[in-house]
Amino acid sequence: MYFSHPFYNLKQKYDNLLLKQNCPYLYGMKIELIDTGFFYADGGAMFGAIPKTAWRRRYPSDDANGCILAMRSLLVTTDDGRIILIDTGAGNKHLRLLSYYRFFDLADLPEALAGQGIRPEQVTDVVLTHLHFDHCGYATRYNADGGLTVTFPNARHWVSRSQWENFLTPNALEKDSYFPENMIPVKEAGLLQLITEDTVLSPAVDLHIYDGHTPGQIVPYIHTPERTLVFAGDVIPLAASISPEWISAYDTYPVTSYNEKIRLLEKAANDNQAIIFCHDAYTSCATVKKAGKSFVKITNYELRITN
Numbered sequence: 001m002y003f004s005h006p007f008y009n010l011k012q013k014y015d016n017l018l019l020k021q022n023c024p025y026l027y028g029m030k031i032e033l034i035d036t037g038f039f040y041a042d043g044g045a046m047f048g049a050i051p052k053t054a055w056r057r058r059y060p061s062d063d064a065n066g067c068i069l070a071m072r073s074l075l076v077t078t079d080d081g082r083i084i085l086i087d088t089g090a091g092n093k094h095l096r097l098l099s100y101y102r103f104f105d106l107a108d109l110p111e112a113l114a115g116q117g118i119r120p121e122q123v124t125d126v127v128l129t130h131l132h133f134d135h136c137g138y139a140t141r142y143n144a145d146g147g148l149t150v151t152f153p154n155a156r157h158w159v160s161r162s163q164w165e166n167f168l169t170p171n172a173l174e175k176d177s178y179f180p181e182n183m184i185p186v187k188e189a190g191l192l193q194l195i196t197e198d199t200v201l202s203p204a205v206d207l208h209i210y211d212g213h214t215p216g217q218i219v220p221y222i223h224t225p226e227r228t229l230v231f232a233g234d235v236i237p238l239a240a241s242i243s244p245e246w247i248s249a250y251d252t253y254p255v256t257s258y259n260e261k262i263r264l265l266e267k268a269a270n271d272n273q274a275i276i277f278c279h280d281a282y283t284s285c286a287t288v289k290k291a292g293k294s295f296v297k298i299t300n301y302e303l304r305i306t307n
Ligand SMILES: [Zn+2]
Pocket: 132, 134, 135, 234, 279
């Protein structure tokens, strides 16, 4: 079933290009990417003012201009006993309402975590880059009685205060991307942890705030002995979005997005950080370098660190 979609033929081609470059042995630390599922987004929307003649060379699309997007979560188990989940995908509560996006191969997130030997109750921290449905959907789920329940009952859920306020009183452009039932039960359970500035979550993970796509996105930085990994979220959703002016039409404040991308990329290039692209179905992670006024991907980076 899993490999039936034609997308996988294409993905195989990209995987073959991947330069395998495993991180060194990391005692006590485990980092695992989890694909929570895929959907189609309109290519024009993803690349904004960039003409298709340009973006089609960087990202495949189908006859209806649909681009396949991943929804990646990152699981980080640290040597100080934290089990940190970054983003949760779209979940399964609103799929009928969102059928336009043609979701496929959606994972049951608790099941996917069980595959890593982790029960939802063991997760200590859920970091939500922002609260659009494709990032926080699995923060809650329906239980057997049809009631809403938090998926990770013992986890602090990290969200920026400006994102939370935007979620409570959304602007006209973003209101359809927010579903109260994804997050209000988290708040009511006392599990919401709001931050207003860059914050250290654990010695291995700190949280930085970036604006643009939406106010107050959290970008987690995960420090490994080899390099720092940057979970860029929708600040840079695809490897094709590395060029600062390649800004999605979904970005609420495009000029801010432009400046914030440069801020993130400058540091990534200078410090040889690897960027994780949460929505890129073909390239999950890469290092970057500066090229004139822009930036380019230099090495696809296989992100799979286990001890
Ligand atoms: Zn997104």
